[in-house]
Amino acid sequence: MTSEVTDARRTDTRERVLSVAATLFSERGYAGTSIRDISEVLGLSKAALYYHFKSKDEILAAMVEEPIEAIRGALEEPRDVTTPEGRQEFIRSILNAMTTCDPEVLAVFKDPQLQGVIGQEIAGSGITNVLAIELAKGLSGTDDVTQIQPEHLLRATAAVGTGQTLIDTWHLVYGHIQKFTPENIDYITATVSRTLEG
Numbered sequence: 001m002t003s004e005v006t007d008a009r010r011t012d013t014r015e016r017v018l019s020v021a022a023t024l025f026s027e028r029g030y031a032g033t034s035i036r037d038i039s040e041v042l043g044l045s046k047a048a049l050y051y052h053f054k055s056k057d058e059i060l061a062a063m064v065e066e067p068i069e070a071i072r073g074a075l076e077e078p079r080d081v082t083t084p085e086g087r088q089e090f091i092r093s094i095l096n097a098m099t100t101c102d103p104e105v106l107a108v109f110k111d112p113q114l115q116g117v118i119g120q121e122i123a124g125s126g127i128t129n130v131l132a133i134e135l136a137k138g139l140s141g142t143d144d145v146t147q148i149q150p151e152h153l154l155r156a157t158a159a160v161g162t163g164q165t166l167i168d169t170w171h172l173v174y175g176h177i178q179k180f181t182p183e184n185i186d187y188i189t190a191t192v193s194r195t196l197e198g
Helices: 003-028 035-042 046-052 056-075 084-099 103-108 112-125 127-140 150-173 182-197
Strands: none
Touching (some): 003 035, 003 056, 003 103, 035 046, 035 056, 056 084, 056 112, 056 127, 084 182, 112 150, 150 182
């Protein structure tokens, strides 16, 4: 068996684990789902599951990585954030990137017991800092991080925090919504933009 075939099977199994875990986490809650539950639905032994993920926490971390990767992809797109309109479009593109994620994964984010854990994973990724810096550079009209004005960094950090809190709250308040609609994205974009622009 070639290494490509082995890698493909490993990736496929890993994706199946994430999909099944996301479904179970959203149906039963993170605390109400065990590794045994996941392995039984998959028809795998616990040992086989542990080959791919060492713990339930590691499965959750892999799920959180999906929207983070979508945001990183949106960050790579060239854009001009030196105008309020450009910054607003940047915020909208980040939110749109998040809507491309698997609805089952996003449903896991609605579990109130996981808000702290997910927040730590996102903060640990550094993605919120990257977003704040990009917005602060736009406000300061510079590409040089050392030239960012402190008040611009404060406003950008507050705007990113507002967005993150709004998204978390939205998932809790509107638990029946699986994905943000264009209207939801417009509302969140406008709220974050107001915080940013002062």
